[in-house]
Amino acid sequence: MESLQSIQGVSLTHNMMEDLARMTAPWPEGKIFVIFDENTFHHCWPLVRGFRPLNENRFVILKSGEANKSIDQVIRAWELLGTNEIDRSSMIINIGGGMLTDLGGFLASTIKRGVAFINIPTTLLAMVDASVGGKSGFNFRGLKNEIGVIREPQHVFIHLPFLRTLAPQEVLSGFAEMLKAGLIADRNLWNDLKGFDPEAWDEVRLSDLVWRSVLVKKRIVDADLHETGLRKALNFGHTIGHALESEALRRGNPVPHGYAVAWGMVFEAHLSGLRLGLSDGAIREITDVVNKFYGPVPAELIDSDLLISWMRSDKKNSDNQLNFTLLGDIGTCRVNCIATEEEIRSLLSR
Amino acid sequence: MESLQSIQGVSLTHNMMEDLARMTAPWPEGKIFVIFDENTFHHCWPLVRGFRPLNENRFVILKSGEANKSIDQVIRAWELLGTNEIDRSSMIINIGGGMLTDLGGFLASTIKRGVAFINIPTTLLAMVDASVGGKSGFNFRGLKNEIGVIREPQHVFIHLPFLRTLAPQEVLSGFAEMLKAGLIADRNLWNDLKGFDPEAWDEVRLSDLVWRSVLVKKRIVDADLHETGLRKALNFGHTIGHALESEALRRGNPVPHGYAVAWGMVFEAHLSGLRLGLSDGAIREITDVVNKFYGPVPAELIDSDLLISWMRSDKKNSDNQLNFTLLGDIGTCRVNCIATEEEIRSLLSR
Numbered sequence: 001m002e003s004l005q006s007i008q009g010v011s012l013t014h015n016m017m018e019d020l021a022r023m024t025a026p027w028p029e030g031k032i033f034v035i036f037d038e039n040t041f042h043h044c045w046p047l048v049r050g051f052r053p054l055n056e057n058r059f060v061i062l063k064s065g066e067a068n069k070s071i072d073q074v075i076r077a078w079e080l081l082g083t084n085e086i087d088r089s090s091m092i093i094n095i096g097g098g099m100l101t102d103l104g105g106f107l108a109s110t111i112k113r114g115v116a117f118i119n120i121p122t123t124l125l126a127m128v129d130a131s132v133g134g135k136s137g138f139n140f141r142g143l144k145n146e147i148g149v150i151r152e153p154q155h156v157f158i159h160l161p162f163l164r165t166l167a168p169q170e171v172l173s174g175f176a177e178m179l180k181a182g183l184i185a186d187r188n189l190w191n192d193l194k195g196f197d198p199e200a201w202d203e204v205r206l207s208d209l210v211w212r213s214v215l216v217k218k219r220i221v222d223a224d225l226h227e228t229g230l231r232k233a234l235n236f237g238h239t240i241g242h243a244l245e246s247e248a249l250r251r252g253n254p255v256p257h258g259y260a261v262a263w264g265m266v267f268e269a270h271l272s273g274l275r276l277g278l279s280d281g282a283i284r285e286i287t288d289v290v291n292k293f294y295g296p297v298p299a300e301l302i303d304s305d306l307l308i309s310w311m312r313s314d315k316k317n318s319d320n321q322l323n324f325t326l327l328g329d330i331g332t333c334r335v336n337c338i339a340t341e342e343e344i345r346s347l348l349s350r
Numbered sequence: 351m352e353s354l355q356s357i358q359g360v361s362l363t364h365n366m367m368e369d370l371a372r373m374t375a376p377w378p379e380g381k382i383f384v385i386f387d388e389n390t391f392h393h394c395w396p397l398v399r400g401f402r403p404l405n406e407n408r409f410v411i412l413k414s415g416e417a418n419k420s421i422d423q424v425i426r427a428w429e430l431l432g433t434n435e436i437d438r439s440s441m442i443i444n445i446g447g448g449m450l451t452d453l454g455g456f457l458a459s460t461i462k463r464g465v466a467f468i469n470i471p472t473t474l475l476a477m478v479d480a481s482v483g484g485k486s487g488f489n490f491r492g493l494k495n496e497i498g499v500i501r502e503p504q505h506v507f508i509h510l511p512f513l514r515t516l517a518p519q520e521v522l523s524g525f526a527e528m529l530k531a532g533l534i535a536d537r538n539l540w541n542d543l544k545g546f547d548p549e550a551w552d553e554v555r556l557s558d559l560v561w562r563s564v565l566v567k568k569r570i571v572d573a574d575l576h577e578t579g580l581r582k583a584l585n586f587g588h589t590i591g592h593a594l595e596s597e598a599l600r601r602g603n604p605v606p607h608g609y610a611v612a613w614g615m616v617f618e619a620h621l622s623g624l625r626l627g628l629s630d631g632a633i634r635e636i637t638d639v640v641n642k643f644y645g646p647v648p649a650e651l652i653d654s655d656l657l658i659s660w661m662r663s664d665k666k667n668s669d670n671q672l673n674f675t676l677l678g679d680i681g682t683c684r685v686n687c688i689a690t691e692e693e694i695r696s697l698l699s700r
């Protein structure tokens with residue numbers, strides 16, 4: 001294996017200390033601010049302590065948890081960065097999961113009208129999805145990522161050892177986005193993912209699968225950063241998945257993002273059958289793989305009226321049209337497929 | 351004269367009703383939100399009432415005044431846009447001066463991670479400067495435009511009749527940025543501006559001067575949107591000008607932005623003489639023109655210690671370096687000229 005798998009803007013690094021030092025060399029240490037949240041500061045900082053230029057004098061530690069992905073926390077962080085004299089030539093390094101890279105990316109994109117930033121994702125979900133592609137933001141009026149911008153980081157460093165800090169459920173949550181990458185764009189990747197064991201994974205093998213998933217995402221994002229078309233491919237599983245996730249949260253029984261997406265992919269595979277003629281064999285295969293890793297959808301989440309109303313309030317949808325990305329076959333997809341309420345209802349009541 | 355002077359992204363329109371309708375045709379009326387502030391709603395709305403697609407059902411009216419260029423107002427506006435069901439396919443039209451286009455541009459760039467927007471500047475300052483070039487934001491921690499983004503509007507429409515709503519002092523404030531445009535990049539423009547009469551201007555002639563000033567700004571911004579180099583040319587007069595403006599505000603006796611910039615240009619012309627050999631004749635000419643339109647700098651503002659400390663807290667400067675754009679001759683400039691505190695001190699005590 002090469003010592004560094006790298007494309008423009010993203011590296012899977014096998015020598016994080018050296019690569020990070022090289023990338024940040026143009027910024028003097030005093031100009032670099034590092035943003036953690038409480039969790040990643042506790043679990044991940046020990047793994048990179050002493051790495052240049054992660055100097056504790058310039059740490060900003062945010063509160064963990066989706067409830068703190070809020071304007072209040074953004075305001076406190078703007079204040080903290082400002083009083084610590086961040087300036088336009090400074091850099092921010094975000095170290096954390098998707099919540100942290102979303103918040104940190106927004107902070108970096110707005111303070112002083114934007115400073116350079118690097119993302120160092122610490123969860124599998126953030127490595128293969130959230131930290132790549134420049135989407136940032138926070139929740140507002142009860143809506144996920146209602147406020148934000150799209151601006152790519154200077155660089156994303158993927159450092160697999162952070163995954164050792166995760167529970168199997170968290171690994172599986174990120175793994176769902178890898179399954180999605182295979183389904184929408186890379187049949188071989190999908191096939192290679194099927195045998196993954198979330199409780200006993202091997203770093204070398206996982207690193208290959210992670211990198212191939214990142215390549216799918218990065219290729220799509222580079223072609224359509226502002227999601228005018230192609231980037232919607234990444235929404236496969238997400239129209240219904242987000243609705244399931246919101247409904248679970250409302251019931252006080254949250255499910256990890258990736259689980260909701262995985263279940264959403266099963267529903268949307270069936271819709272792909274109706275709409276694009278995805279074969280019964282492919283639908284069965286997708287259903288089986290998702291069941292194996294994530295179990296069946298919790299029955300209490302399947303309430304057509306509630307789920308449809310969640311879909312309506314989703315940024316992805318406008319007016320009365322529900323917008324889907326669907327599969328023509330495993331490894332290819334089509335964006336902007338419109339489905340009616342009735343179709344969704346019949347799907348959910350299967 | 352052509353019926354429409356237009357380059358990519360900016361038009362000086364002579365038939366606003368028709369041009370606006372054409373530009374916004376792809377957006378259904380219900381998708382278009384119009385942002386005014388109290389002043390522009392009072393003075394400018396009557397001039398465009400009935401223009402398609404400015405439908406009162408989708409108006410957001412912000413509080414006027416620099417003190418309201420604040421995170422509190424941003425939050426209220428995000429809420430209002432959200433509850434009125436703005437979605438990703440919506441468009442925002444900002445109608446107002448620089449404060450309004452700065453705020454509205456930020457709102458449009460962040461809600462739902464960004465929707466399309468059009469700027470319709472109503473002050474001369476906004477026409478030739480603020481509304482063009484994509485800088486947006488609000489004041490925070492007492493610092494001007496501390497939080498913001500750089501993202502260009504879909505289009506800027508310059509509609510001269512709005513200038514009839516302005517007092518001569520407001521016209522002069524915008525006029526200073528036109529003088530700057532001539533000084534940094536267009537000697538003929540500078541020469542043609544010298545005879546302007548702020549109390550008795552003619553719309554046809556002014557329209558030509560405005561358009562030539564916009565072309566200077568737009569050419570520079572297109573070459574360097576993110577201000578990594580060339581765009582700093584637009585800062586001529588502003589390093590000292592912003593300090594004068596901040597100091598006047600602190601003393602409870604604010605001066606219009608353009609006046610401060612004009613006075614800043616006189617100081618920075620002298621610095622240009624020291625650093626780049628700008629001729630005595632040119633320095634005298636700049637001084638005379640600024641004195642004629644703006645009078646001399648109010649003596650109480652000239653406090654070297656205070657002005658230098660304002661310059662230090664400016665986004666444009668970092669560490670102990672004060673960054674200037676200076677003139678080599680009238681019509682040409684050089685960015686990234688560094689001056690020492692001692693040089694500034696001697697300049698201010700002339």
